[in-house]
Amino acid sequence: MVFLIHKxxxxxxxxxxxxxxxxxxxxxxxxxxxxxxxxQDLIIDLTERPKYIFDNHTLVKKQKCTSSWLSGARKKLIxxxxxxxxxxxxxxxxHQGAAYHFSHFPLEEITDQVIDxxxxxxxxINDLRDEILNIEGSANKFRVVEEYFYQRLLKLEIPDVVSYxxxxxxxxxxxxxxxxxxxxxxxxxxxxxxxxxxxxGLTPKALQRxxxxxxxLTELESSNSINxxxxxxDCGYYDQAHFINEFKYYxxxxxxxxxxxxxPILNYIPIQKTANI
Numbered sequence: 001m002v003f004l005i006h007k008x009x010x011x012x013x014x015x016x017x018x019x020x021x022x023x024x025x026x027x028x029x030x031x032x033x034x035x036x037x038x039x040q041d042l043i044i045d046l047t048e049r050p051k052y053i054f055d056n057h058t059l060v061k062k063q064k065c066t067s068s069w070l071s072g073a074r075k076k077l078i079x080x081x082x083x084x085x086x087x088x089x090x091x092x093x094x095h096q097g098a099a100y101h102f103s104h105f106p107l108e109e110i111t112d113q114v115i116d117x118x119x120x121x122x123x124x125i126n127d128l129r130d131e132i133l134n135i136e137g138s139a140n141k142f143r144v145v146e147e148y149f150y151q152r153l154l155k156l157e158i159p160d161v162v163s164y165x166x167x168x169x170x171x172x173x174x175x176x177x178x179x180x181x182x183x184x185x186x187x188x189x190x191x192x193x194x195x196x197x198x199x200x201g202l203t204p205k206a207l208q209r210x211x212x213x214x215x216x217l218t219e220l221e222s223s224n225s226i227n228x229x230x231x232x233x234d235c236g237y238y239d240q241a242h243f244i245n246e247f248k249y250y251x252x253x254x255x256x257x258x259x260x261x262x263x264p265i266l267n268y269i270p271i272q273k274t275a276n277i
Contacts, residue, residue: 001025006142012150015098019145021138023088031059032082033269035217035251036074038202038210040099040107042117044068044129046088051081053114056252059271068117068125070103072110073201075210077252079271090132090145096166096207097158097199102149107201121152161185161192162199169208178204212236213250216243217266220259228255 003022007013017039023046031054045051045067053063056079065081083089100107103120117125128148132141165181181204182189193203200207215235220226232243247255251269263270 002138004138006138008146012146012153015095015101015153016146016149017093017095019142020091020093021089021141023086025083025087026085027082027087027270029082029270029272030084031079031271032263033252033271034074034078034080035213035267035269036076036210037214037267038073038096038200038207040073040094040103040110040201041071042068042092042094043071044090044092044125044132046090046129046133047084047086049084051083053081054079063114065114065116068129069114070099070110070117070120071114072107072112074112075202075206076112077250078114082270090141092145092149097162100158100199102152106198108197109201111197111201124148124152158199159195161187162195165192165196165204166200166207169204169211178208209246210250213246216247216255220255221266226259 001022001024003025004020006019006021008016008019033056043065045065051065052061053065054060055062056077059079071078094102103110105120128144131144135141135144161181164185165178168181169177178189178192182192185192187195196202196204196207202210212235216231219231219235223231228243229240232240235243237243237246244254247253247258251258253261253269258269261269
């Protein structure tokens with residue numbers, strides 16, 4: 001199995017957080033829950049086997065994905081195909097707010113959706129996939145992906161209030177923060193919401209909730225013993241009931257059950273029993 005993560009350097013690093021490449025991956029289960037993180041991801045499948053998105057509750061197939069697709073920012077979990085035997089993919093993760101520079105349309109239109117990339121990029125994305133398949137070596141594969149996005153890049157400045165808001169919410173995802181951003185930058189909250197939806201696909205409040213949830217997951221990964229009450233307070237929840245309700249909303253599980261069922265990779269929960277798939 002090969003699993004590599006490449007971090008672009010130079011100008012492109014402002015827009016693309018990472019490019020992941022894996023091949024010959026056989027996870028041992030058929031599906032997994034993917035928890036919301038607030039990013040857009042472009043997936044290029046390097047096999048011919050279709051991949052599916054499943055209903056979160058029944059596990060019935062509800063969408064077929066082939067060749068390449070773009071996953072919009074999500075406000076809720078999604079149940080995805082784990083890849084099957086000898087899976088191979090490249091996954092391009094955009095910085096928050098940066099996918100707009102490549103898609104050139106308001107990202108709120110694909111929030112909580114997965115769409116075929118040829119609807120956005122035309123036949124050029126299929127040409128990129130062919131080039132990745134026909135070139136040897138992971139370094140060369142990363143290079144052709146970077147070259148493609150350099151050519152695709154349209155330098156559209158993200159409004160300063162959005163960039164500032166992303167940074168502030170990441171460091172302090174509390175209820176008061178959104179008003180503080182609005183007051184400091186001189187924007188009405190209505191206009192702030194409009195800008196966030198256009199450039200991120202999420203409102204400031206939705207991003208705040210997701211970042212707070214992600215803060216909890218990070219703490220759970222690094223803690224040997226867990227004080228649930230203290231954890232909920234440290235991460236900005238006003239009481240234990242609020243914490244549990246938010247956790248179940250984003251993961252589909254209560255916190256203690258999550259600790260039993262979570263996989264080795266953050267934000268992925270393996271589904272071991274998939275009778276309906």
